[in-house]
Every structure is written in C-alpha cells, then in structure tokens.
Amino acid sequence: MTNEDIKKILVPFDGSNYSKKAAKKAISIAKKFDARISFITVVPSGTNPPPSKILGILTNDKKVQKEFHKTVCAIRIDLKKSLTSIVNDSKKENVAAEYKILEGNTIEKIIEFSKKGKYDLIVIGSHGLTGLVKIQALGSIARAISEIAPCPVLLVRN
Ligand SMILES: Nc1ncnc2c1ncn2[C@@H]1O[C@H](COP(=O)(O)OP(=O)(O)O)[C@@H](O)[C@H]1O
Ligand SMILES: [Mg+2]
Numbered sequence: 001m002t003n004e005d006i007k008k009i010l011v012p013f014d015g016s017n018y019s020k021k022a023a024k025k026a027i028s029i030a031k032k033f034d035a036r037i038s039f040i041t042v043v044p045s046g047t048n049p050p051p052s053k054i055l056g057i058l059t060n061d062k063k064v065q066k067e068f069h070k071t072v073c074a075i076r077i078d079l080k081k082s083l084t085s086i087v088n089d090s091k092k093e094n095v096a097a098e099y100k101i102l103e104g105n106t107i108e109k110i111i112e113f114s115k116k117g118k119y120d121l122i123v124i125g126s127h128g129l130t131g132l133v134k135i136q137a138l139g140s141i142a143r144a145i146s147e148i149a150p151c152p153v154l155l156v157r158n
Contacts, residue, residue, distance in 0.1 A: 006033040010119040012110050012145065013039045013099075015082050018125025022156040023086045026123040027093050029154075035120070036096040039083055040113055042106040043076075076101075107144045115150050122149050126157040133158070 011026045013019045023039065030037050083099035090097035102109045114122055124146070127139040138146070138155070146153045 006030075006035050006120045008117060008119045008121075009035050009037045010110075010114050010117070010122045011037055011039045012106075012122070012124050012141070013041050013083065013086065014125075014128045014141075015041070015079055016125060016128045016131065018127045018131070018139075018156065018158060020082075020086070021158065022123045022125045022154075023089070025154065025156050027090050027095055027097075029121070029123065030090070030095040030097075031093050037090055037098075038113075038117065038119070039086055039097065039099040040102055040110065041079055041083065041099070042102045042104060042109045043079075044106075045103045106141055107148075110141075110145055111148060111150070119151055121152050121154060123154045123156060126155045 006029065009026050009030055011019070011023050013023060026037050029035065079101065083101070087097045087099050100113075102113065110122075113119075122145060124142055125139070126142050127133055127136070128141060130139060132139075142155060146155060
C-alpha cells in the first residue's frame with residue numbers, strides 16, 4: 001500500500017474495550033499514512049430524550065419514564081466522554097480526528113456513512129458490548145460490516 005491509499009479511516013465505536021483497541025490501532029495506522037479518523041457511534045432511534053412514545057406505551061408511570069430519561073442521558077454523557085477522550089488521544093499523536101453520534105440501525109448507518117464519506121478503511125472490533133467471544137467468532141455488527149462494507153475492513157481482536 002502506498003501513502004495515498006489510506007486517507008480516511010472510519011472507526012465504529014461502541015465504547016467496548018474491543019472498540020477502544022480498534023481505535024488505538026486506527027490511530028497508529030493513521031499516523032503512518034497521514035490519514036484522518038472519524039469515530040462514529042450509532043444509537044438506536046427512539047432513545048432520545050424526551051422519553052420516547054414507545055416507552056409511553058410500555059408505561060404511563062411518570063416516575064419510571066423520568067428514571068429512564070435520566071439513564072439514557074447518563075449513557076449519552078458517558079459515551080461523549082469516551083469519544084472525546086479517543087479524539088484527544090488521536091490529536092496527541094498529531095492525527096486529525098472527529099466523532100459523530102448517529103441514530104438509527106447500526107449496520108445501515110455505518111455502511112451509509114462509509115459510502116457517503118468515501119472512507120478508505122474501516123477499523124472495527126471483532127466483538128463489542130455483548131462480547132460472546134467463546135460462542136461467536138465475530139460479533140453481529142463486525143460480521144455484517146466485514147461482509148458488506150464498500151472498502152477494506154480491519155477486524156481488531158483482543
Ligand atoms: N452501535 C454501534 N455503533 C458503532 N459501532 C459499533 C456499534 N456496535 C458495535 N460496533 C462496532 O462493532 C464492533 C463489534 O461489535 P458487535 O458486532 O456488536 O459485537 P457484540 O455482538 O459482541 O456486541 C465493536 O467493537 C465496535 O467497533
Ligand atoms: Mg454489539
């Protein structure tokens with residue numbers, strides 16, 4: 001591969017240790033190729049505050065809804081912290097980086113994003129938050145992305 005081949009790297013990030021490892025790998029590759037990185041996290045639609053209609057159907061209990069809302073907000077803040085920290089790690093290595101949080105179907109959004117942005121490489125963890133390492137050779141997102149991505153995919157294992 002020449003230096004021209006890899007200019008834009010996409011790292012789907014779910015906050016798992018696998019995705020953190022993928023992020024580190026992407027940073028070291030980006031450094032060598034003088035590439036830029038986008039870290040993206042897809043959150044399911046309907047989890048945006050205020051509490052979704054779906055939850056309204058599940059429960060009319062305002063207290064429960066409020067608790068749910070608080071939990072969702074806390075998860076998002078935590079996620080933003082992880083993403084900010086990984087972007088800062090990149091910058092420390094003189095690698096240009098950004099993060100995006102998208103909403104919708106995880107596989108669809110990652111593929112759509114990689115096509116639109118014309119990414120040259122996707123660096124993804126072999127497993128994620130579910131982490132059924134002994135049972136599954138690859139997590140479902142990792143498998144789907146490696147099957148249908150429009151560009152080369154690097155699977156980072158533990
Ligand atoms: N919601 C998500 N948004 C962005 N990237 C994700 C998301 N879920 C998983 N990934 C990426 O896919 C990798 C594999 O995760 P996944 O296939 O979901 O495994 P598992 O089944 O163990 O959760 C993760 O390490 C991460 O890089
Ligand atoms: Mg998962």
